[in-house]
Amino acid sequence: MNRGPFIFLGVFLIVATSWTFVLFKANQEVGQLSAVLDEDLGKYVPGNTVGAAAHGKEVYQELGCISCHTQQVRVASGMDIERGWGERQSVARDYINDHKALIGNVRIGPDLSNVGARQKDRNWHLLHLYNPQINSKGSNMPAYPFLFDVREIVGEPSSHALDLPPAFSPGEGLEVIPTRKAESLASYMLSLKVDYELKEAPKSNEIMAEELAVALEGAQ
Numbered sequence: 547m548n549r550g551p552f553i554f555l556g557v558f559l560i561v562a563t564s565w566t567f568v569l570f571k572a573n574q575e576v577g578q579l580s581a582v583l584d585e586d587l588g589k590y591v592p593g594n595t596v597g598a599a600a601h602g603k604e605v606y607q608e609l610g611c612i613s614c615h616t617q618q619v620r621v622a623s624g625m626d627i628e629r630g631w632g633e634r635q636s637v638a639r640d641y642i643n644d645h646k647a648l649i650g651n652v653r654i655g656p657d658l659s660n661v662g663a664r665q666k667d668r669n670w671h672l673l674h675l676y677n678p679q680i681n682s683k684g685s686n687m688p689a690y691p692f693l694f695d696v697r698e699i700v701g702e703p704s705s706h707a708l709d710l711p712p713a714f715s716p717g718e719g720l721e722v723i724p725t726r727k728a729e730s731l732a733s734y735m736l737s738l739k740v741d742y743e744l745k746e747a748p749k750s751n752e753i754m755a756e757e758l759a760v761a762l763e764g765a766q
């Protein structure tokens with residue numbers, strides 16, 4: 547029996563369904579998204595990370611921070627907004643300008659999509675990277691001391707030196723200076739914040755206000 551036509555049909559169906567779901571459907575859902583928020587006001591979804599923060603993003607990837615941290619506020623789990631990780635859900639358009647979206651899928655530590663809005667102090671980030679126990683006692687995040695140089699104080703202490711509590715000081719006459727990688731990583735952390743609105747992702751308090759209005763209307 548000649549099975550050629552069946553094999554052809556089978557292969558054709560596999561290719562056609564894969565194409566439909568992987569390319570066509572995905573393109574239909576997100577392919578039309580635009581980075582423009584308001585052309586009149588010249589507002590756009592913020593661009594890909596630049597400058598020191600862009601270097602910090604590379605360091606973030608190099609050190610595997612993504613193995614413990616996500617960058618995606620979800621509403622499905624129902625908790626992220628109550629946890630204070632963001633004011634609204636993250637949606638596809640939030641990543642439209644990202645050369646690489648570091649969404650992640652493991653959450654041993656908190657989500658970092660908005661960490662720049664939560665922890666605004668650069669020194670906090672540097673101390674936390676040097677040793678999380680300094681400002682997050684009991685943290686199980688690893689310390690990254692290799693991102694810092696310990697050196698002898700010659701003359702005046704450097705203005706870049708970490709302001710360490712005595713218990714964490716490397717010793718008399720020594721100071722701890724962040725390397726470029728540590729500085730860039732701190733810049734990247736400070737740059738992570740979602741401070742613009744998207745119509746497809748209203749803020750949770752707006753959703754609540756809307757639900758309340760509907761409920762009140764129903765009660766009248």
Ligand code: HEC
Pocket residue numbers: 606609610611612613614615654655656661664665671678682685686687688690731735
């Ligand atoms: C083994 C898992 C793990 C790894 C790897 C890890 N973290 Fe964390 N991280 C945590 C945990 C747990 C916390 C919560 C406790 C704390 O604040 O230290 C945390 C907290 C943080 C916070 C504070 C978040 C907030 O909401 O205040 C920042 C910023 C952060 N991590 C950045 C990083 C960066 C940058 C890297 C990579 C250099 C990294 N983490 C690697 C587990 C991890």
